[in-house]
Amino acid sequence: MKKRVWITAIILLAIVIIGGAVFYSWHVKKSAEQKDAQHPALPIPAVLKDTNPDPDVADFTLTAQHGKKEFIAGKTSTTYGYNGNYLGPVIRVRKGEKVNMTVKNDLKEVTTVHWHGLLVPGSADGGPHNTILPGKTWKVSFTVSQQAATLWYHPHPMGKTGEQVYKGLAGLIYVDDQNSEKLDIPKDYGKNDFPLVLQDRRFTKNGQLSYKLDMNDQVFGFQGTTELVNGVIQPQLTVKRGLVRLRILNGSNGRTYNLHLSGNQTFTQIASDGGFLASPVKMKKLTLSAGERAEILVDFSKLRDGGMLQLKNGKETLMYFKVKGKYTKSYSVPRKLATIKKIPDSKAVKTRKFVMSGMGPNVSINGKQMDMNHIDETVKLHSIEIWEIKNASTSMGTKKMVHPFHVHGVQFQILSINGKTPPANEQGWKDTVLVNPGDTVKVIMRFPFKGIYMYHCHILEHEDLGMMGQFEVK
Ligand SMILES: [Cu+2]
Structure with a gap:
């Protein structure tokens, strides 16, 4: 009698435990699926049709x-x-x-x-x-x-x-x-080579894009409350096990991104604004200011089916990657990517100084605001020059008035940041460079074409307020 009671009790207990476990795992799976379904798919932009049959x-x-x-x-x-x-x-x-x-x-x-x-x-x-x-x-x-x-x-x-x-x-x-076509790296558009356009936005309660600038936006550049990737809030991209190439654009008006992957996973930067780096650079964090681009390779080979990874900016999640299946071709990161000939600073015929100062409606470069009818600098065609760019602002508490400096019509090389050699991932071709408060950045470039070009801060609110100048190459 006693024995039978015990057996019944054990069986009942087992039913409760197993049933609970089954219910729990079903519940967890279901909520994971629901969570999954909440992330819209990352849209992949179309490639613009070339209507001319001539391949050249x-x-x-x-x-x-x-x-x-x-x-x-x-x-x-x-x-x-x-x-x-x-x-x-x-x-x-x-x-x-x-x-x-x-x-x-x-x-x-x-x-x-x-x-x-x-x-x-x-x-x-x-x-x-x-x-x-x-x-x-x-x-x-x-x-x-x-x-x-x-x-x-x-x-x-x-x-x-x-x-x-x-x-x-x-x-x-x-x-x-020729080089990009020959390099043994992922290059199958939308399959293992994906564009990521990062933008931040604010919305009204009716879901309308809102571009009402307040003082803060004018001083620090527009800072949104919602992050978009390729125009979608926190999307998800399904990738396969293997190496994936991400071409990232900071397309935000004013935000500087401090990018990293969840779990502090390492990735490899292979290109900066103007093309491939000489050799790949292993990184855990990537700073990208407004207008800058970076190409990175992320290794998904160790994730299992259903495994997730997040692209993050500080604590915010920008997007999700989910792994399913395996790429048929496997890649390893090449040791050499491109030949970058250093422009010798001894060849520079001139050093120009640009001081970015002021705040809000008073932002200026060398004390001047953009004037369509005034050429600020004249440069000789094919000449080499050094431009020394200073951000004269000081940090205000934890807030920094950064100025990403962009020069039209050129790709430059960074000679130094505050007199020091730039980090390895900034030693390639650039057209936009982050200049932090108090910093001085020296860049060197050759001017390959004639015409009137802009140089300006790529925080678009600063640019629109006048932090821009014109140079003519002739
Ligand atoms: Cu600026």
Whole structure:
């Protein structure tokens, strides 16, 4: 009798434990699935169609247009986009290729399209002088003359760049060359080679994009409350086990990202703004200021099916990666990526100084604000110069007024940051460099084309407030 009671009790207990465990695992699995379903898929931008059958000539059409987008489910925002509702297609070109661009402006305001990082004559650069009136078309041709790189395009109209980029006008340019085609690295677009456009935004309670600037935005650049990747809030990308290439653009107006992977996982930077680094750089943290790009390789080979990794900015999660399956081809990180010839500073014919100072509406470079009718610097064609760029601001508590300095029409090399050699991942080609409060950055460059170009802070609120100047190469 006693024995039977015991057996019954043990069986009942076992049922409770096993049942509980089964229910618990079912519940956990279900909530994980629900959580999973909450992350929308990362959209992969289309590659812009080249309508010219000649492999050495590309004909492209871009239209800046009005759009609508549901950033927040059930709520629609008005937007701008190129050939679509928000952001634009990837323009893929090859070194040596002749490009004929037709840019239509279907907006109700003036715009321009600047090819950020592309080496083209000033008349083709798309700066504030290359205005396209509403309803009009800008036709421009150029030949791609630089090494493989991830560049981008965005509007640059006087005083309105911040607002137009914010509404959605931006896209990537991929330049390919013999080296990029030969390198044994992931290069299958949308399969193991993905573009990531990082942006921060604020929304009204109706889900409308909001670009109301307050004092803080003017001083530190716009800081959003919601993070987007390729136009979507915290998306998820399914990758396979193996090496994955991410081409990251800081497309935010004002934010500086401090990127890292969850679990402090190591990744490898292979390219900076203007192309491949000489050799890969292993990293755990990557700082990317407004306008800068970086290409990184992430190794997913040790994750199991269903394994997750997050791309984070400080404590915020920007996006999720989920692993499923295995790539058929496996890659290892090459030891050498490119040959980068150092521009000798002994060849520089001139050193110019640029001091970025002031705050809010008083921001200036060398005490001057942008004036469309004034050329600030004149440079000799093909000459080599050193530019010494200083951020004269001081840190205010924990807040820093940073100034990412961008020069049009060139790719430069960083000689020094406060007299010291730049970190390994900043020793390649650059077109935008973060200048922290009090810092002085020396860069060296050659000017390959004639024309009028801009140099400016890439915090778009600073740029629009006048932290910009013009140089003419002749
Ligand atoms: Cu600035």
